[in-house]
Amino acid sequence: MSSRHALKEERAISGQDEPVIWLQGERVGLGPFSGDLVDLYWRWEQEPAVLVGYGRQTPDSLDNRREGYQHQARGTDDQLRFTIYDVNTTSPTPVGTTAVLIDHRVRTGEFIIQLGDSASRGKGIGTEAARLTLDYAFHITNLKCVYLSVLAPNTRAIASYERAGFRKTGERRNSGYWLGRRVNEVLMDAIPEDFPGPSVVQQNVE
16 A cells, blocks of 8 residues: 555544645655554554664564554653655655654754655655754754764665765764674764755744
8 A cells, every 4th residue: 555545544534634744845844743644654664675774673563563652652852753744746645754862961862764665765855854854953952963873885875864964973883784794884963053954944933
């Protein structure tokens, strides 16, 4: 079942109309992390390409993912979580998620992104979603640094992060696996002073 068909089915059950979009760029919008979409999130997260990219080695059960959503939904003070929408479709279509896990003591956060299927990749959606998430993290949540780690062979993701405003800061050696091989992790971060802009948040506020 495609993401669009799944969304239509879920909206018919829940009675939901057009999705809420908080920040919107040229192609991508960010909206709420939603319990109505948790089954869709779960389907995305079990795809082999996603498992390899995250370094996960076993699939998750749908029941466990639903329980996990409840925990995530109660932790909004310590995290940003968004649904990524492709806004260049007839109706905004969910295609992935982003998150920033916040450490309030030092005003930093760890960035996480997933795109739902191969049709959403290689089109600039991930780059724009990452940039919009940084925009929110820097200009609404007031974080001073957002960081991530990515497996070194995942060169497409690294290039996308760099276009969004992240910079390489080093490597963690022999700390992950990629298709059965032990590999390094690339460490990257972004700070407000290097944000490539333009800021959708500032445009909306000013």
